[in-house]
Structure formats: structure tokens, C-alpha cells
Amino acid sequence: MGLRTLVLRVALVACTLGAAAAQLKARCDSKCGNVSIPYPFGTREGCFRDPSFLITCNSSSGFPIPYLRKGNIRVLNISLHPAEMRVSTLVPYDCYYPNGTNHRRKSTLTLKKFAISNTKNKFYVVGCDTYACLIGNDFATGCVSVCSNLTHMTNGSCSGVGCCTTTFPQAIRNFNLSIGSYENHTHVLAFNPCSYAFVAEDGSFNFTTQDLLNLHKRPTSPVLLNWAVDNQTCAHARQNSSSYACKANSECYESEAGIGYLCRCKEGFKGNPYLSHPDSGCRDTNECATQKLCSMRCHNLDGNYTCSCPPGYKGDGYIHGSGCKFPFLEISLGISVALLVFFMLLSTLYWVHRQRTMKKLRRRYFEQNGGTMLQQFSQGQGYSERTRIFTENELKSATNNFDESRILGRGGQGTVYMGILPDKTLIAIKKSRVGGDPRQIKDFINEMAVLSQINHTNVVKILGCCLETEAPLLVYEFVDNGTLLDHIDPLKNEFSFSWETRLRIAAETAEAISYLHSYASIPIIHRDIKSANILLDHNLKAKVSDFGASRLVPLDETQVTTVVQGTLGYLDPEYLHTSQLNEKSDVYSFGVVLVELLTGNKVVEFNRPEQRNLAMYFVSLMKEDRLWEILDKRVLDQKNAEQLKEVAFLARRCVRVKGKERPTMKEVAMELQGMRAMEKHPWVKGEDPMSEESEYLLGHIPDGYEVASTSNSVANDSIQKQIASEIANGR
Structure with missing residues (x-):
């Protein structure tokens, strides 16, 4: 067979599948009345996965009403996630009349790939002379409700007086209801002629004393069913690719009700995981259009997304990450260095330029704070001993960043603070009140030069100075008893x-x-x-x-x-x-x-x-x-x-x-x-x-x-x- 023939056959198969999918979509009803019918459910042949998922749409009353399969279980709602179906079931009763007649309505429910939810339903029994049993293939549970009058009953309470309730096991697919009376309601006939027993969705029934007389006027109750696409586990289902229900971009998971497996779209996809059609199956979710996930640029991927920043920005682009930031500091620094190198005509080697710049900066601060004047005093007076040079950080740490509580006093030349060095030595630090005032700086340097020469027990000793600040700081021994x-x-x-x-x-x-x-x-x-x-x-x-x-x-x-x-x-x-x-x-x-x-x-x-x-x-x-x-x-x-x-x-x-x-x-x-x-x-x-x-x-x-x-x-x-x-x- 030639290559051309093979290509034609592949194209024909694709067209046929596409046409079949289009025909399937066109002839399958998505709703019955006001109830949506999603696949694997369907209303006609070819629209459901198997007969268990048949929904009969009955329009005999003039309005379409869906029923499960071909029975009389009315469907109220179907959801894929969670895999649940809400149905309407008859309320059974056993009534006695004064003339001695008896009237009963029984209830039997038989399911296949469905199970009554034991977490979202309850078994209710209503009556003052009533017992009822809920019987399945391998279980039985019951409840007794008795009372002699209406005195001890409380509306909204199902604690055994007029009304009782109980739960039942998981994965119940069918059951029979049996209702009985101990004395045929003889003593309570006036206000309670009937016994009632039914399974109902939790929260749908709220007991009142009026229910003892006329609950039979409520013909049905809602029941929540769990369903599974098949009664196999995911591991077994994957082995048979022809019957495996989970289509492209979906994954298999076990039913919480323990009745089989289900399918769901993978993260980043949405749609019906049981369909392979691109318009109905699991299709990619455009996170960029539905959510604000990126700070600047969002890129939608198949089942995912990614963020990025425009050229010149830094960061990962994610809102909950580092985002996108324009590097103002780096650009400013680069421009400053480039201009500095250009105007100062220094060496192209950055290390040399850095060293020269720092040397000039240190010299400028030294001269600004009177360092030259201090040198002249020292050389002119023959003074050779050096006092300690403190850093600004050392004095900030010693005074708690020159906190107001550390002020000892204010004088004509500045403010005096108490400081504590790391070795617990107490010091006094004089700080100029007017930063950059030439006269203030001159007075400080003068005091430094004078005290540097003095060594007398009755003269405050100077320990050092700091020239790293806008105005110099002088450090003395601490004298602790005031003036x-x-x-x-x-x-x-x-x-x-x-x-x-x-x-x-x-x-x-x-x-x-x-x-x-x-x-x-x-x-x-x-x-x-x-x-x-x-x-x-x-x-x-x-x-x-x-x-x-x-x-x-x-x-x-x-x-x-x-x-x-x-x-x-x-x-x-x-x-x-x-x-x-x-x-x-x-x-x-x-x-x-x-x-x-x-x-x-x-x-x-x-x-x-x-x-x-x-x-x-x-x-x-x-x-x-x-x-x-x-x-x-x-x-x-x-x-x-x-x-x-x-x-x-x-x-x-x-x-x-x-x-x-x-x-x-x-x-x-x-x-x-x-x-x-x-x-x-x-x-x-x-x-x-x-x-x-x-x-x-x-x-x-x-x-x-x-x-x-x-x-x-x-x-x-x-x-x-x-x-x-x-x-x-x-x-």
C-alpha cells in the first residue's frame, strides 16, 4: 500500500470520527426540563455510557420530567463533581382509621451503579406508636418512636418522642422499608393515626407536631445518591483501555462512597472528563484570562501558565513571588560610576578608581571635622600620645542611638550623653548642637587639643574622639554625681x-x-x-x-x-x-x-x-x-x-x-x-x-x-x- 493511500485513509478516519462526534453532540439532549444531563448520563441510545445512566425524559404531564432509567425515581439534580444525584422518593406510611380499616404505602429502592449516601442522608421515623426497619442485603437498622400525648414533644427535635432518626452503613444499593404499630394507634388515633418511615437528605426534613397528623400529605422526600462510572478500581480500569472512562487530560480517582471509580480533569483543565470532544471534554483553562496571577506578563500553557518580566526588569513575574521590579538602584549606580569615571578621568580599572574615591572621601571628612587643626595642635605642642578614635557606630551603640533618656546636660558647645561601652565602661559623649558650624567645630577641636595635654586627677580626662560624623564627637570619662x-x-x-x-x-x-x-x-x-x-x-x-x-x-x-x-x-x-x-x-x-x-x-x-x-x-x-x-x-x-x-x-x-x-x-x-x-x-x-x-x-x-x-x-x-x-x- 502506497504512502498516498495511507494518508487518505487516516484523513478519512479523522473526518468520520469528527462527523460522528458532531452528530452525537447534535442529537443528544443536554437537559430535561430544568435538569442538566451531563455525560455519562443521557436520554437516548448512544448518548449515555451504559443503560445504568439512562435518564428517561417524560413529557406526558406537559412539562419534561427526568426519571432514573425507566422507573419512577424522579431525578432532581445531577452533578459531576462531586459525583452525586439528587432524587425524589415516596414517603411510606401505615395508617389506621376509626372504622378499623388500614391503609399502607410501601417503599422499595433498587440501584445498580448508585448508592445511597450515608453521610448526607438520614433514616427518619415519625409516629407515637411506631417502629420501622430499613433492611438491605447484608444489613438492617431501625428506629422506635412512641408517645402518649403532645406534651413532651419539641418541634425540630427527633429524639424518640414523636420522631426518631438514625444513620445507616456505606454503599447501600437497595433496601426495603418495613413499618409497624404496637397497638394500631388505638390510644393516639385522635392526633396520630399513621406511622411514617423514610430516607431523606439531611436537613430537608424538620419535625413538627403537625407531622403526626398529616405527614402523608407530603408524598415524597429528596434523597442524595452517590454514583460511580464503573464498579472497578482505577488500577483495574486502566488495564482495559477500551472501557476506561477517563479521557484526555483527565485522571482517575476512587469514589469516596466505595462503589467504584470516577474521573476528573487534571489541574489546569476544565470540562467533562468522560468526553474526548475538544469542545466538551477536559480543555485547557486560560488562567491568564480568569485570574490575576502575574505582575506584568502571563503566558497560558496547556494545563498550566507561566509568568515573565519585560526586558530590563528583574524578578520571576509571579504576584506571590518576587514580581517584576525595575532595577533603579543598579541603573543609577551604573550611571553614577560611569559619569564619575568619565569626568574624573581616572584609571579604567574599577579597583583603582574605588580606592582613590574612598581616600578622598575620608580626607574630606577629616578636614571638615578639624583633623588638620588637631594635627597642628599636636605637632606644635610636642604632644605625641594618641587618644582613641571611636567609630560612629560604636558611639551610637553606646548611647542607644543618642536617645533622649541618655542626655546628661546641655552646654554652650553641645549636648552631653551618657554611654556604655561593650566592656561596661561608662563614658560621657559631647555632641555639637549645630552640625557643620565652623565655630562649633573649632571649639570642639580646641577642647580636644587642650585636654590632650592635661593629666590631672581633678580634670575630666578625655578618652578619644570621633571624626566620622558631620560634627566631631568628644569622649570623656564618666563623672556620675552631677555638678x-x-x-x-x-x-x-x-x-x-x-x-x-x-x-x-x-x-x-x-x-x-x-x-x-x-x-x-x-x-x-x-x-x-x-x-x-x-x-x-x-x-x-x-x-x-x-x-x-x-x-x-x-x-x-x-x-x-x-x-x-x-x-x-x-x-x-x-x-x-x-x-x-x-x-x-x-x-x-x-x-x-x-x-x-x-x-x-x-x-x-x-x-x-x-x-x-x-x-x-x-x-x-x-x-x-x-x-x-x-x-x-x-x-x-x-x-x-x-x-x-x-x-x-x-x-x-x-x-x-x-x-x-x-x-x-x-x-x-x-x-x-x-x-x-x-x-x-x-x-x-x-x-x-x-x-x-x-x-x-x-x-x-x-x-x-x-x-x-x-x-x-x-x-x-x-x-x-x-x-x-x-x-x-x-x-
Whole structure:
């Protein structure tokens, strides 16, 4: 047989099959009345798989009604998935009448490839003198319902009083119903002449007491049947290809009712899995048209789909995946690098270009934060020791990203934060308030240069700096007990520390300033000595801080001309008028601190009627022999009266208007240390401590006041109460 003949025969067979399929489709009814008839069901020969699936469409009543096969089981609905058929069956009954007659209606159901669903149907029995049995080939089940009146019945309840219900086994293909009465309804005939028993779809029947009398008016009940295309397993069915029901793009699965196998379309396909016709069988589902699955491009495949991104986009294209994203960052970076290479005319090798760029960037930050100035300070002063260089991340971690709760205080040059290093070391970090301000940066670098030279126990030690930020950060040792101002201000601390402690703090502070003036490698003028810049550690040891305004004085000069800078009330009046800064400017500021220690008053008080400036007010009272009126009552006592007088005279010398009349800080420190030594080792013992000098210091004590004796505890309590009373009255 030639090739041409073979091709013609194949084409003829294809045409014949296509014509047959077309004829089959054309002559098979898809509906009977309002019930759809899907294959393997059919209404005529050639339209169903086998006679078990015959649906008889009866139009004798004027409206088409479908019945299963050629019987009287009316079909209400057919579905392929799930494989179910809803049918209508008669409600059997057994009725007794007063004249002694009896009327019964029996019910028998016989199925082949169908089974009554045991999960979606129930067996109901209704009556007050009723028992009924549901009997099959290999099973029997029953239910009893009795009652004597309507009193104990509840509508909607089938618990055995007037109505009872039960279930039955799986895969029942046929059954007989048997109904009986114990006493022929003799005692309940008035309200229940009949017994009823029927299988019905779960939820289709809701018992009421009216059903006892007229349930026979309900002739039928819906029953849900399971069906299978054949009573074989999938494994056996596949062995016989000629009878295998599952067509192209479908798969076989076992019936949940245990009565055979069924077919369904594979995932990505829809249609009737029992047909091979392309219009009716399992055909591809166009997911791209029915669902939003892709972010940009969707490609329908046979039984599936795939997503993609347009050229230039990145991602898998799936909505629930990475989607499609335009690589703005990569393109921007590429353009930036290309432009940078082009305009800077650097080497074409990226590594070389990267190294040069990073070097310039590091140099720019270094110069911006005063690194060059810091180098000049270090080289010019012969300072070789290096402080630690902290990274920005280290200081952020130490301060919880500079959280507000870590702020210790705010000063003229910036904000101070508390930090905790990984080794649990506490540090203080000064951060500029105005980033990028040249003056702020200059003050920070100045403080770095000054503190780098100082090694004194009463000067706050600098630990390092950070130059990676917009403004440099300075790192100090942490001093944990606040400032001197916090302890002597009666508004902040009612119970201040003793005079002995105040004197020691004054002596330590004086030694630190004297060291700056006389013993540092280059003399240093602090320029902002005040009680708020004297910190106290846990042992109340004094620590001089805040060197942002300090100035180095060349060895061949005694004073420098600068822009006036300091704090109101502590500012040297001579420096204020001449702008000539020298060591005596710090002496004046320290003298004001001594006055604060003696009086506990504010340096500038606008509500003070006599004199707003504390130093001037203090000097005027001393000239009038009224010193007692301003001294802090919390430290005034017999045993320190002479010492208070000496410190008061020293403070008055320090705050003289003319700088040349003030003592040097070295002299001040020596005098204070001498007073402390006298306190520890008095020259004269046993004498009356209240000498003429003490009386001169106190001047004339007003009536009603007296100085407490150290040997009289009652007097001590009295003077403390009087002092508290005077503080409350504004004295």
C-alpha cells in the first residue's frame, strides 16, 4: 500500500470520527426540563455510557420530567463533581382509621451503579406508636418512636418522642422499608393515626407536631445518591483501555462512597472528563484570562501558565513571588560610576578608581571635622600620645542611638550623653548642637587639643574622639554625681554637704586651675570656670570640665586678645571691657565659685533688690560687716566661723575689679590647702573657738539669733529650724 493511500485513509478516519462526534453532540439532549444531563448520563441510545445512566425524559404531564432509567425515581439534580444525584422518593406510611380499616404505602429502592449516601442522608421515623426497619442485603437498622400525648414533644427535635432518626452503613444499593404499630394507634388515633418511615437528605426534613397528623400529605422526600462510572478500581480500569472512562487530560480517582471509580480533569483543565470532544471534554483553562496571577506578563500553557518580566526588569513575574521590579538602584549606580569615571578621568580599572574615591572621601571628612587643626595642635605642642578614635557606630551603640533618656546636660558647645561601652565602661559623649558650624567645630577641636595635654586627677580626662560624623564627637570619662551647682543650690538640694566637703572641693578645683596655669606644658586659660562646670564623682572628688572655650597661652606671652566669651555672673569685668584674656580672668571666676560655696545663692538673681550680681553683693555686705546675712545657714557653725571668714576674705580678693590686685591661682590653691591643714591639725586646743575674729566675721547678730554650740544638741536643732525658717521667708 502506497504512502498516498495511507494518508487518505487516516484523513478519512479523522473526518468520520469528527462527523460522528458532531452528530452525537447534535442529537443528544443536554437537559430535561430544568435538569442538566451531563455525560455519562443521557436520554437516548448512544448518548449515555451504559443503560445504568439512562435518564428517561417524560413529557406526558406537559412539562419534561427526568426519571432514573425507566422507573419512577424522579431525578432532581445531577452533578459531576462531586459525583452525586439528587432524587425524589415516596414517603411510606401505615395508617389506621376509626372504622378499623388500614391503609399502607410501601417503599422499595433498587440501584445498580448508585448508592445511597450515608453521610448526607438520614433514616427518619415519625409516629407515637411506631417502629420501622430499613433492611438491605447484608444489613438492617431501625428506629422506635412512641408517645402518649403532645406534651413532651419539641418541634425540630427527633429524639424518640414523636420522631426518631438514625444513620445507616456505606454503599447501600437497595433496601426495603418495613413499618409497624404496637397497638394500631388505638390510644393516639385522635392526633396520630399513621406511622411514617423514610430516607431523606439531611436537613430537608424538620419535625413538627403537625407531622403526626398529616405527614402523608407530603408524598415524597429528596434523597442524595452517590454514583460511580464503573464498579472497578482505577488500577483495574486502566488495564482495559477500551472501557476506561477517563479521557484526555483527565485522571482517575476512587469514589469516596466505595462503589467504584470516577474521573476528573487534571489541574489546569476544565470540562467533562468522560468526553474526548475538544469542545466538551477536559480543555485547557486560560488562567491568564480568569485570574490575576502575574505582575506584568502571563503566558497560558496547556494545563498550566507561566509568568515573565519585560526586558530590563528583574524578578520571576509571579504576584506571590518576587514580581517584576525595575532595577533603579543598579541603573543609577551604573550611571553614577560611569559619569564619575568619565569626568574624573581616572584609571579604567574599577579597583583603582574605588580606592582613590574612598581616600578622598575620608580626607574630606577629616578636614571638615578639624583633623588638620588637631594635627597642628599636636605637632606644635610636642604632644605625641594618641587618644582613641571611636567609630560612629560604636558611639551610637553606646548611647542607644543618642536617645533622649541618655542626655546628661546641655552646654554652650553641645549636648552631653551618657554611654556604655561593650566592656561596661561608662563614658560621657559631647555632641555639637549645630552640625557643620565652623565655630562649633573649632571649639570642639580646641577642647580636644587642650585636654590632650592635661593629666590631672581633678580634670575630666578625655578618652578619644570621633571624626566620622558631620560634627566631631568628644569622649570623656564618666563623672556620675552631677555638678557642684546641683549640690549647693538650696532649690535643688535642701540638705547640702558639709562645709568640710565644700572646702575640699574648692581646694581640689583651685589645684586643677593652678595646674592649668602653671604646670601644664603650655599655660591654659579655662575661660569658663563655674559651678556647673565642676563635676563630682561618687566620692565627691572635683573634676573641672568643659574646655571648649579654653585658650592656650604661648610661653612668651602673659595675655591674649580674644572675642569675649564666658558665662554671665562669672565673667571677669576687666576682660569684659578690654578683651584681654589672662590667668587672672580664671581667678575672678573661681572667686565667684567660692562665694557660691559660702552663700548657696545664685550668681545672678534678678529678684534680688540690693544687687543682681552675687559677687558685687557679697563684697558690699562684707564692707558693711553684714557677712552673716548672706552666708549659707546650712554650713554656719561655731567651729568653722574662723575658716568661713578666711575663705570669705580670699573670695573677696579673687573678685576684685582690677586683675593685678587678685592673687594667682597658685596662691589661692596654697591658701585653701593651708586652711584644710589647719582644720586637720589645729595649733591651739582647748581654747574658745568663738574668738574676736569670729565676732568680726559675723558682725552684729540680730536679736533672736544665736550661733549653735557643738556641745549642745538642742541648740543645734534650734538653729537648724531657724535657718530653715529664714530660707522659707526669703532671708
